[in-house]
Amino acid sequence: MPHIAFIGLGHMGGPxxxxxxxxxxxxxxxxxxPAALEAAVALGATAAPNAVHAVSHADIVISMxxxxxxxxxxxxxxxxxxxxxPGGALLLECSTISPDTARKVHAAAQKRGxxxxxxxxxxxxxxxAAGTLTFxxxxxxxxxxxxxxxxxxxxxNLFHAGAAGAGxxxxxxxxxxxxxxxxxxxxxxxxxxxxxxxxxxxxxxxxVSSGGNWSLEKYNPWPGVMDGVPASRDYAGGFxxxxxxKDLGLAMEAAQxxxxxxxLGSTARSLYALHSGQGSxxxxxxxxxxxxxxxx
Ligand code: NAD
Numbered sequence: 001m002p003h004i005a006f007i008g009l010g011h012m013g014g015p016x017x018x019x020x021x022x023x024x025x026x027x028x029x030x031x032x033x034p035a036a037l038e039a040a041v042a043l044g045a046t047a048a049p050n051a052v053h054a055v056s057h058a059d060i061v062i063s064m065x066x067x068x069x070x071x072x073x074x075x076x077x078x079x080x081x082x083x084x085x086p087g088g089a090l091l092l093e094c095s096t097i098s099p100d101t102a103r104k105v106h107a108a109a110q111k112r113g114x115x116x117x118x119x120x121x122x123x124x125x126x127x128x129a130a131g132t133l134t135f136x137x138x139x140x141x142x143x144x145x146x147x148x149x150x151x152x153x154x155x156x157n158l159f160h161a162g163a164a165g166a167g168x169x170x171x172x173x174x175x176x177x178x179x180x181x182x183x184x185x186x187x188x189x190x191x192x193x194x195x196x197x198x199x200x201x202x203x204x205x206x207x208v209s210s211g212g213n214w215s216l217e218k219y220n221p222w223p224g225v226m227d228g229v230p231a232s233r234d235y236a237g238g239f240x241x242x243x244x245x246k247d248l249g250l251a252m253e254a255a256q257x258x259x260x261x262x263x264l265g266s267t268a269r270s271l272y273a274l275h276s277g278q279g280s281x282x283x284x285x286x287x288x289x290x291x292x293x294x295x296x
Contacts, residue, residue, distance in 0.1 A: 006030075007030050012064050014039060015125065028047075060089065068250075076108055088113060099118075181213045221287070272288065
């Protein structure tokens with residue numbers, strides 16, 4: 001079985017690495033946070049003292065980092081990780097980053113004879129834990145076939161969006177829509193509750209009516225309506241407000257570069273910026289419900 005280096009063991013990377021261990025892979029892991037490393041070691045991974053050590057004997061390198069700047073500085077900056085990855089290895093970059101950064105890393109990988117996919121994911125922390133993530137892939141179709149067994153150890157659906165960077169474009173469009181329907185759902189629930197309807201009853205009605213959507217049905221933002229979602233644990237864990245704000249920023253950059261109007265995406269970005277500015281950056285993104293509060 002190929003030996004894997006896994007870098008970035010946060011909310012998503014931690015459970016993804018756990019599923020690779022469960023599938024029988026040997027893993028060298030690295031994260032800047034010691035507690036994240038220790039959790040992976042407890043499951044059977046080997047901790048590396050730095051990213052260069054982690055990748056030095058890897059057949060496959062996987063990274064799951066917060067944002068473009070982390071990915072760019074890790075692979076192309078001072079650490080120059082790209083130089084340390086063995087030629088012929090496979091690189092799966094799973095963070096949500098700008099398509100341009102993804103293409104830069106692709107180009108550097110190609111120069112070194114390293115096959116790469118940008119493979120951002122959808123499905124959240126629950127999907128990462130259950131091994132049911134959706135991978136949205138940019139790169140060569142043949143590289144996707146090579147990566148398929150390892151991606152299938154962490155996810156259920158694999159989509160080939162197109163050439164290098166296309167996985168990121170599709171992911172950014174999806175997350176802009178997610179932000180918009182989360183805000184719409186919070187607004188509709190707030191309107192109903194402020195006018196005397198129980199939020200669970202209203203959710204049940206809208207779920208089977210034309211207002212039904214993923215935020216309402218799978219990730220309800222009103223506390224107590226649904227078990228096991230961040231809204232029912234004070235918006236802890238899940239997909240952070242600041243990460244959503246980052247993705248909306250990426251969507252706005254892409255919109256500007258392609259001269260496309262995204263009026264609702266732009267409003268969603270402003271609302272998430274306001275929410276983050278009020279100290280909610282680390283809460284789950286469904287906490288936008290707190291910004292859109294019941295009155296009276
Ligand atoms: P996170 O902040 O929980 O984890 C990121 C990890 O990367 C942290 O443990 C951090 O210490 C580590 N890290 C940062 N720089 C590093 C470096 N140079 N070397 C080693 N480790 C480093 O974030 P997350 O929620 O796991 O999200 C990761 C990516 O997945 C983001 O791009 C996010 O947008 C995307 N994503 C998240 C979710 C979600 O529900 N959380 C869903 C889909 C996609």
